Amino acid sequence: MTGDSKEIEVYRNPIVRLLDVEIGYKKTEPLVKIPNLEIFPGEIVAIAGPSGVGKTTLLRTIAGLVRPISGSVEVCGAVSPSKPSKGILGYVPQRLGLIRHTSVMHNVMIGANAGHNKSLWSILPSSLAKKYASEAINSMGLSDKLREPIRRLSGGQQRRVATARTLAQRPSLIMADEFLSELDEDTMDMVLTAVTQYVRQSGAALLVVEHDVSRAKSMADRLLVIDDGRVNPFITEATAMEVKI
Amino acid sequence: MKFNEILSIRGNFLIKATPFLIFISSIVVFNGMVDDWGRLSGSIDNLFVFIRESLWPPDWSVIEPQAYPICTAYPLIDFTCSTAWIGLLETLKIAFVSTVFGMILSLPISLLAARNLNPWWLSYSSRFILAAFRSLPSIIWAIFFVILVGFGPLSGVLAMTVYTIGYLGKLQYEAIEGMNKTPLYAAEAMGLSRFETAFQVVIPESANDLISQAIFMFEYNFRHGTVIGIVGAGGIGYYINLYLKFLQYDKVIAYLIIIFIVVLLIDMISIFARSFFTEEGDMPKPSWFHVILPASMIKK
Numbered sequence A: 001m002t003g004d005s006k007e008i009e010v011y012r013n014p015i016v017r018l019l020d021v022e023i024g025y026k027k028t029e030p031l032v033k034i035p036n037l038e039i040f041p042g043e044i045v046a047i048a049g050p051s052g053v054g055k056t057t058l059l060r061t062i063a064g065l066v067r068p069i070s071g072s073v074e075v076c077g078a079v080s081p082s083k084p085s086k087g088i089l090g091y092v093p094q095r096l097g098l099i100r101h102t103s104v105m106h107n108v109m110i111g112a113n114a115g116h117n118k119s120l121w122s123i124l125p126s127s128l129a130k131k132y133a134s135e136a137i138n139s140m141g142l143s144d145k146l147r148e149p150i151r152r153l154s155g156g157q158q159r160r161v162a163t164a165r166t167l168a169q170r171p172s173l174i175m176a177d178e179f180l181s182e183l184d185e186d187t188m189d190m191v192l193t194a195v196t197q198y199v200r201q202s203g204a205a206l207l208v209v210e211h212d213v214s215r216a217k218s219m220a221d222r223l224l225v226i227d228d229g230r231v232n233p234f235i236t237e238a239t240a241m242e243v244k245i
Numbered sequence B: 001m002k003f004n005e006i007l008s009i010r011g012n013f014l015i016k017a018t019p020f021l022i023f024i025s026s027i028v029v030f031n032g033m034v035d036d037w038g039r040l041s042g043s044i045d046n047l048f049v050f051i052r053e054s055l056w057p058p059d060w061s062v063i064e065p066q067a068y069p070i071c072t073a074y075p076l077i078d079f080t081c082s083t084a085w086i087g088l089l090e091t092l093k094i095a096f097v098s099t100v101f102g103m104i105l106s107l108p109i110s111l112l113a114a115r116n117l118n119p120w121w122l123s124y125s126s127r128f129i130l131a132a133f134r135s136l137p138s139i140i141w142a143i144f145f146v147i148l149v150g151f152g153p154l155s156g157v158l159a160m161t162v163y164t165i166g167y168l169g170k171l172q173y174e175a176i177e178g179m180n181k182t183p184l185y186a187a188e189a190m191g192l193s194r195f196e197t198a199f200q201v202v203i204p205e206s207a208n209d210l211i212s213q214a215i216f217m218f219e220y221n222f223r224h225g226t227v228i229g230i231v232g233a234g235g236i237g238y239y240i241n242l243y244l245k246f247l248q249y250d251k252v253i254a255y256l257i258i259i260f261i262v263v264l265l266i267d268m269i270s271i272f273a274r275s276f277f278t279e280e281g282d283m284p285k286p287s288w289f290h291v292i293l294p295a296s297m298i299k300k
Ligand SMILES: Nc1ncnc2c1ncn2[C@@H]1O[C@H](COP(=O)(O)OP(=O)(O)OP(=O)(O)O)[C@@H](O)[C@H]1O
Pocket: A025, A031, A050, A051, A052, A053, A054, A055, A056, A057, A058, A094, A211
């Protein structure tokens, strides 16, 4: 996270660009207004805010699962309602969305296939996908659980499987909703290191929802606090000196 | 008392009285359909006469080898040349084949019929197809196919397959619609195609339900398969119909007892097999004891 590399990246096209966006489930009751938000390659952005304020809804809007009430949402050049092509976008939902009865490997392979098998009719996994899947499982410390069905894992282990699924996909944008919950300090470090390393090396962007503000500040380049239905761009202490506006 | 208090008491009374009123109206409707209740009085006597003179004892010659064709099996297993064995086996085969074919054909349709995976026009038109297949019982389909392709198990298989598509398809799309939404959101965010979502997410996630429904359907098809032979669509029903026509009720009762026992067996095997796929699968494996006793009698 040096100043130099950031400067170069800032001039690239943003991976996410929101302009005058209102999000929510009812047209008459927008939850959050976002005047302007751009996320650049290699950048880590955290979202914090009280429970029920609309953090998950913001991620789901960027993922194209919820239509924005107004404004334009652009992800990797695809402006809503059109979506980025297969495998570009990785999502670790707050409720994980794992298949409970199948193995860790099967779940992670879904992500790996999405990222490395461009055919839309793929059922047979490619060897590349298999390689990335086992790498991701290793980096989440789950290599001894390969064949274990999800329902037999602990809550924190399940959360790591969901993270591994997204890492194996090697997407350009990772959106992770509370992906560090339920983890002890050491495991949290391991997960965070793996994800951060991927983001910095590949030039993907990471957008995380993290209700713990101090943890959010320590991991992110920027912290967005949603309060009263407005995103307040908040500059973390680490980078505040450099980017002082 | 205020007016609305009186009203609420009366409303309450009406709600409690409703089951009673429904029962009374069923009696009234029944009475309207029966012209002469005197007919019932002779029925018990008729039953005893019928049992003594025609039904009992069952004629177990149905499990002896047929006179023709000559039985070539070992004497010990020569029951395999009997009409009961041949008919039963054919019914089992018809049920098996039509359950498998029905499942293969109903799964794609039910994937299209699930409202959580498809636009409304697609799901409702697929539901329409399934409802049409289901609207006629398999015996009516059997009559239809006997007319089309003639007597024999082929029309039985076709009839039961069509019905299976309609019935199993409904069970399947309901299971799919009941599945957890988050895996679908994750798949949609990743940009998986509908085909990939079906194979990698939907089918694995609802596999337990799908398997348990297919086992149930096999059991259902066997029970109904005993009937379709009556219209000439193969299976044990053919022989039952034959002896009914010749008024050989003691042979008919022998068949019915055999069917009863086999249905009971398949029922138990089906419950046993399905118990591996219904609940979480983390529960202790069921014992045969659990299968025979109703669940309510076993302390959890
Ligand atoms: N599918 C939905 N349909 C309608 N309203 C919803 C739906 N999902 C969430 N909401 C509402 O939208 C609001 C924001 O929910 P959201 O899940 O975005 O909150 P959050 O900020 O992620 O909270 P938490 O930190 O507790 O996860 C809540 O008031 C919730 O009731």
